[in-house]
Amino acid sequence: MKVLAAAGGTAGHVNPMLATADQLARRGHEVLAVGTRTGLEAELVPAAGLELYPIARIPLPRKPSGDLFRLPGRLKGAVDDLRGVLRDRSIDAVLGFGGYVSAPAYLAARQENVPVIVQEQNARPGIANKLGARWAKGVALTFEQTPLKAKNGMTRVTGLPLRAEISKLADDLRDEKRARFRREVAAARFGLNPDESIVLVTGGSSGAQRINTVFSQAGNVINSHAQVLHVTGKGKLTDIADGTEGERYRLVEYVSDMEEAYAIADLVVTRAGAGMVAELAALGIPAVVVPLPIGNGEQYLNAKSAIDSGAFTHISNDEFSPEAVRSAIVPLLDTAELRRRREILLASGVGNGASAVADLVEESM
Structure with a gap:
């Protein structure tokens, strides 16, 4: 055929x-x-x-x-x-x-x-x-x-049809030894410590200016609790607040093999495209979603089930601010809370x- x-x-x-x-x-x-x-x-x-x-x-x-x-x-x-x-x-x-x-x-x-x-x-x-x-x-x-x-x-x-690399990572993350190996390899690639919490920030393949700017403005606060891998999108490094990048806050414009970034992510801050939502659910990675405010409102609906279940936290685009990062995201950087949210996602059977x-x-x- x-x-x-x-x-x-x-x-x-x-x-x-x-x-x-x-x-x-x-x-x-x-x-x-x-x-x-x-x-x-x-x-x-x-x-x-x-x-x-x-x-x-x-x-x-x-x-x-x-x-x-x-x-x-x-x-x-x-x-x-x-x-x-x-x-x-x-x-x-x-x-x-x-x-x-x-x-x-x-x-x-x-x-x-x-x-x-x-x-x-x-x-x-x-x-x-x-x-x-x-x-x-x-x-x-x-x-x-x-x-x-x-x-x-x-x-x-x-x-959603998922790339073979995502399915392979999902299997690896369910095995403690394989998950640790994937984490160590990816952490070394991005210059991060695999023994500390890591937040992945990404606006998707095209990037998201508001997420880039706002999150980076709160970078110092986040870095006292976790490391950050921030994927800005091609040509979007100018969105980032001055003085943000450092040993605990890594910036890259684009990652073609996003499964490697996912392999070290304890929490993801992102938009709510269907692909992103489905991949994170299949991988069991908790997220804070900031849905795109334009279009027909599909991004919020994509994530609604995970939001309602308590696996994802929702912050609207208008309300996404450095203060929201401090008040809504920092409290999530707790091992027990992240584990609870991961278990919710894995139980969903995506x-x-x-x-x-x-x-x-x-x-x-």
Whole structure:
């Protein structure tokens, strides 16, 4: 079977696609990825050994703008291009992960009578996946509460497809000796002490200016309780307060193998993208989440179950301040409290959805 997998923009879309593509390839299927030349997929897809078919970036504007008026022509061009790919490459199914790359792939598949399978990462579905679900043979959900169904096909809660490296780390973290080995190796890489608590701060693959600035402003307070590995995002080192970096506060712009950063994290301070939430739950790492305040509110909903269970602490973007770091995050840096939260996450049973999504693709044929 030949599958066209559509994902682009951020790691939140691309990583689940790569995890599912790996699972499909292991079963003997051929996967061609479609994305843009400017999104993270341009780097991650070739690095994973997959062929990337590039298309132009086509924003799906939520409000009236110049992009809205240019949308029909851009969309038609991309759809016509992809229709040719579906025919020329004898594609048997289109698997979309949402975002601006998936919409033209769904439309091309419909016009060529190629089955569509949708994977929705977020608790609140995006525009492209709502479109694809209208004629999808299968819809795979990360969260049970997501209000999206295949109109005339199968809908299944699969969980989020996780990279093989994350699944391997999850297994290692459940074994005391392997967990300690992973921690020591990663701590040495980042210049930290594995015998002291470590907070990982990350705004995701693109970084988050408010998290970067606010947390670094409270760096001295945090450092009296724990070490910090702060992943700022590419080009975001200027967000960091002057005088922050030191022996106990390490700064890096980007980590391509985030499993190594996770291996030393006792607590994570981050946004609440679906990929991040699912990875932390599977790894059993407690978090403080500061959901992105724009969009359709899906980030808070992604983390709501973990927040409600007491595994995650929620601080709104507007309320995230140096004082909030002192009052809400410092008290969490207690071994017993972090262990309690880890046990909640591990008991939730969140695992790797790649195999389940691959099953749905096969069953939809």
